[in-house]
Amino acid sequence: xxYTSHGHWYGPGTPTLPTPQYRARCGGTRMCPVxxxxxxxxxxxxxxxxxxxxxxxxxxxxxxxxxxxxxxxQVVKYDFTGTGDPGLSEARRMVADTRVWQPRQNLPVxxxxxxRPVPEWTIVNDEEN
Ligand SMILES: [Zn+2]
Numbered sequence: 001x002x003y004t005s006h007g008h009w010y011g012p013g014t015p016t017l018p019t020p021q022y023r024a025r026c027g028g029t030r031m032c033p034v035x036x037x038x039x040x041x042x043x044x045x046x047x048x049x050x051x052x053x054x055x056x057x058x059x060x061x062x063x064x065x066x067x068x069x070x071x072x073x074q075v076v077k078y079d080f081t082g083t084g085d086p087g088l089s090e091a092r093r094m095v096a097d098t099r100v101w102q103p104r105q106n107l108p109v110x111x112x113x114x115x116r117p118v119p120e121w122t123i124v125n126d127e128e129n
Contacts, residue, residue, distance in 0.1 A: 004034065
């Protein structure tokens, strides 16, 4: 009887009888994490991958002065602010602050929020010979 403990059919084929007496209004195998887990990978929609927002990291990119060997030089810096929505909020705040002090230091007002996707971790096979 391939029904989840919430009473939702997850196939294959057409539902067998008898149908469960109890059936939760949880959204079934497409919406409910319990039903989805019990149904396994077969009926899980591929579109429901990890939330993309948590896998983007943000930074504030800006031009600043640096002093090496007594020579003032302008360099592009990246201040990493975090991942997901908190990282984006912090990057926006930092850009606003930076755009205030850049003209005071005779710098171009060029602070912007930049982002990039965070790649998955990969297992390194350290094979001994
Ligand atoms: Zn359920």
